[in-house]
């Protein structure tokens with residue numbers, strides 16, 4: 001026989017802890033996705049289920065597309081992109097996935113901005129929730145304009161603000177030259193091109 005153990009397993013565990021006995025622990029579609037064979041996200045190059053580099057240490061790379069095999073009943077992941085890459089791209093970028101990924105490879109400041117936006121989504125910080133969706137090229141133009149402004153104003157506080165808002169490692173004690181050096185180290189393509197005047 002050997003049946004029955006599965007059902008017992010579903011009912012056990014988890015329920016005991018926090019009172020409010022309304023929840024039955026059932027296997028959800030999300031649980032099945034989490035248990036499926038992991039796939040690599042081609043946008044952040046992380047495997048589904050591994051600790052997300054943009055998380056707080058516990059968050060795992062989440063996948064949202066999956067299907068169930070008609071023959072084996074097994075759940076398998078579909079698509080090539082994790083949930084947060086899909087979400088970040090759809091929310092902030094007009095480009096299709098492959099175009100955006102190519103442009104990110106070619107431009108480290110765009111890549112840094114993408115990672116910053118993705119991190120904001122993973123951690124649910126909402127710091128960028130008012131950003132408009134735009135094409136990657138428009139993002140690049142905006143980033144370069146911000147940098148030029150900070151750089152040309154030469155205003156220490158503008159540079160400091162730039163470092164903060166772009167999550168560039170710095171110290172409150174850094175002077176202007178040090179901040180500029182750190183910005184350039186973080187984003188090598190920065191300042192090498194001037195925006196059209």
Ligand SMILES: [Zn+2]
Nearest residue numbers: 041044082085
């Ligand atoms: Zn991803």
